[in-house]
Amino acid sequence: MNTITVTKFNNYVKNIFNAEELLHNIKIVGEVFGVSYSKTATYFSIKDEESSLPCICFDSALEGLQEGSSVVVTGSPNFYTKSGRFNFVVTKLEPYGQGVLFQRFIEMRDKLAKEGLFDEAHKKKIPENIKRIGVVTSKEGAVLQDIKNVTWRRNPNIDIVLYSTKVQGKNAEFEIADGINFFSEYDGVDVVVVARGGGSLDDLWAYNTEVVARAAYACKKPLISAVGHEVDFTIIDFVSDLRAPTPSAAAELLSNERKGLENTFKKCVGRLSRQISSILADKTLQFQGTKNLILTLMEDNVKNAKNSLTKLTANISNKLNTYLVQKDYETKLKIEGLKRHNPLDILALGYAKIEQQGLNISKKAELDTNKPFEINFIDGKITAITGGEK
Numbered sequence: 401m402n403t404i405t406v407t408k409f410n411n412y413v414k415n416i417f418n419a420e421e422l423l424h425n426i427k428i429v430g431e432v433f434g435v436s437y438s439k440t441a442t443y444f445s446i447k448d449e450e451s452s453l454p455c456i457c458f459d460s461a462l463e464g465l466q467e468g469s470s471v472v473v474t475g476s477p478n479f480y481t482k483s484g485r486f487n488f489v490v491t492k493l494e495p496y497g498q499g500v501l502f503q504r505f506i507e508m509r510d511k512l513a514k515e516g517l518f519d520e521a522h523k524k525k526i527p528e529n530i531k532r533i534g535v536v537t538s539k540e541g542a543v544l545q546d547i548k549n550v551t552w553r554r555n556p557n558i559d560i561v562l563y564s565t566k567v568q569g570k571n572a573e574f575e576i577a578d579g580i581n582f583f584s585e586y587d588g589v590d591v592v593v594v595a596r597g598g599g600s601l602d603d604l605w606a607y608n609t610e611v612v613a614r615a616a617y618a619c620k621k622p623l624i625s626a627v628g629h630e631v632d633f634t635i636i637d638f639v640s641d642l643r644a645p646t647p648s649a650a651a652e653l654l655s656n657e658r659k660g661l662e663n664t665f666k667k668c669v670g671r672l673s674r675q676i677s678s679i680l681a682d683k684t685l686q687f688q689g690t691k692n693l694i695l696t697l698m699e700d701n702v703k704n705a706k707n708s709l710t711k712l713t714a715n716i717s718n719k720l721n722t723y724l725v726q727k728d729y730e731t732k733l734k735i736e737g738l739k740r741h742n743p744l745d746i747l748a749l750g751y752a753k754i755e756q757q758g759l760n761i762s763k764k765a766e767l768d769t770n771k772p773f774e775i776n777f778i779d780g781k782i783t784a785i786t787g788g789e790k
Contacts, residue, residue: 406484407481410479410481410482410484411481413479413481414478414479414481417476417477417478417479423476423477424476425474425475425476425491426474426475426476427472427473427474428446428453428472428473428488429446429448429470429471429472429496430446430447430448430452430453430470430471430473431446431447431448431468431469431470431471431501431502432444432445432446432465432466432467432468432469432470432471433445433446433447433452433467433468433600433601433602433603434467434599434600435465435466435467435600440458441456441457441458442456442457442458442459442462442465443455443456444457444465445600446471446473447602453488454486454487454488455473455475455487455488455489455490456487456488456489456490457475457489457490457491457493458489459490459491459493462490462493465493467502467600467601467632468501468502468505468601469495469502470495470496471493471494471495471496472493472494472495472496473488473490473492473493474490474491474492474493474494475488475489475490475491475492476488476489476491477489501601501602501605502601504608505601505608505635508608508609508610508613508635509635509638512610512613512635512638512639513638517613517614517617517638517639518638518639522617523641523642524621524622524623524641525622525641526591526622526624526641526642526653526654527590527591527622528656529656530558530590530591530654530655530656531557531558531559531590532558532559532560532561532588532589532590533547533551533558533559533560533561533589533590533591533592533593533654534561534563534583534586534588534589534591534592534593534621535547535560535561535562535563535592535593535595536563536565536576536579536580536583536592536593536594536595537562537564537565537567537593537594537595537596537647538564538565538566538567538596539562539564541567541596541597542597543567543595543596543597543647544562544595546647546648546651547560547593547595547647547648547650547651548560548651549651550648550651550652550655551651551654551655554651554652554655554656555655555656558654558655561583561586561588561589563578563579563582563583565578565579566606567596567597567606568596568599568602568603568604568605568606569606572606573606573607573609573611573612574611576594576606576607576612576615577611577612577614577615579594580592580594580612580615580616580619580623581615581618581619583619583621584615584618584619584620584621585620589621590621590622591621591622591623591624591654592619592621592622592623592624593623593624593626593644593647593650593651593654594607594612594616594623594624594625594626594627594636594640595625595626595627595647595650596626596627596628596647597628597629597647598628598629598632599628599632604627604628604632604634607625607627607634607635607636608634608635608636609635612635612636613635613636613639616636616639616640617639622641622642623640623641623642624640624641624642624643624644624650624653624654625637625639625640625642625643625644626643626644626645626646626647626649626650628646629645629646630645630646752775752776752777753775753776754767754773754774754775754776755773755774755776756768756771756772756773756774757771761773767786769785769786771785772784772785773785773786
């Protein structure tokens with residue numbers, strides 16, 4: 401069995417391309433996708449409905465090449481023997497109207513815009529403090545890992561819930577719409593992120609479909625689109641409540657840095673402490689003022705009560721003195737009256753008091769002459785008897 405080296409085979413193929421005159425300076429029409437740039441060249445592909453062709457151009461004037469545009473490229477095929485890679489080397493590029501996909505994109509954008517799906521009035525506010533994020537993307541791509549890394553580096557307390565979907569290909573749009581609808585009814589998340597990496601217009605086409613746009617519009621949770629790179633725009637970007645240029649940027653938007661949160665918390669505590677101190681100072685002043693007012697009122701009341709008591713005491717004393725003087729006068733009058741009726745005073749005038757058997761004798765007829773009787777003088781008494789004479 402005869403064998404040849406890889407280099408011989410590649411050179412043989414290259415010589416076939418170089419020898420075929422019909423393949424030189426030919427014009428090919430197709431739709432641009434997968435544009436990228438290096439320092440010396442522009443890389444892109446063109447395609448039709450069934451096939452694609454990788455192209456390279458060393459003209460720096462192609463820096464404005466747009467995805468989805470239809471172009472006519474002039475050039476020749478080239479087979480690089482060292483890498484065994486085929487490229488169409490473009491020497492001239494001319495616009496050929498707009499690509500089919502791009503035209504469908506414009507038509508869908510205009511249709512949904514007229515229905516109001518892009519209106520700012522419909523946009524929901526993104527919550528400030530996010531506790532759990534719902535992510536609609538593939539579980540196998542780097543996008544999910546980027547979102548996790550950025551989110552948990554900035555705030556490890558945030559939870560991430562994944563709804564894994566296709567991000568391109570057949571029926572990808574229906575899986576994406578199902579993921580959005582799931583999180584719309586799921587109370588466990590605060591916000592929804594629909595994400596995937598960059599790609600051509602064809603790669604991102606699922607995010608330009610009507611079913612995804614309407615699911616995003618009907619979502620009850622705030623929704624952020626993070627599809628492609630910063631230069632990529634899809635229909636879901638216009639419908640969503642907020643567009644992030646990349647999935648990592650979406651994670652940054654939704655994850656407040658823990659250190660920043662701690663500083664904010666400390667500032668709030670300090671502000672609250674100052675407010676409490678100010679309130680306590682005001683209340684202390686109010687208390688002191690109220691206490692002084694109460695003490696003043698109490699002193700005034702005590703002083704007024706003391707004055708009233710002094711007046712009442714003086715009044716009682718005056719009335720009591722008047723009463724005592726009056727009673728003293730009345731007593732003296734009675735004493736004088738009693739003195740005038742004092743038997744001793746009468747006896748001192750030379751009168752005598754006669755008693756018989758304990759009875760006062762004021763008349764002769766009352767005296768029993770057969771019995772002794774007593775005669776009371778001022779300085780004593782004597783017992784006498786009449787000898788029977790009446």
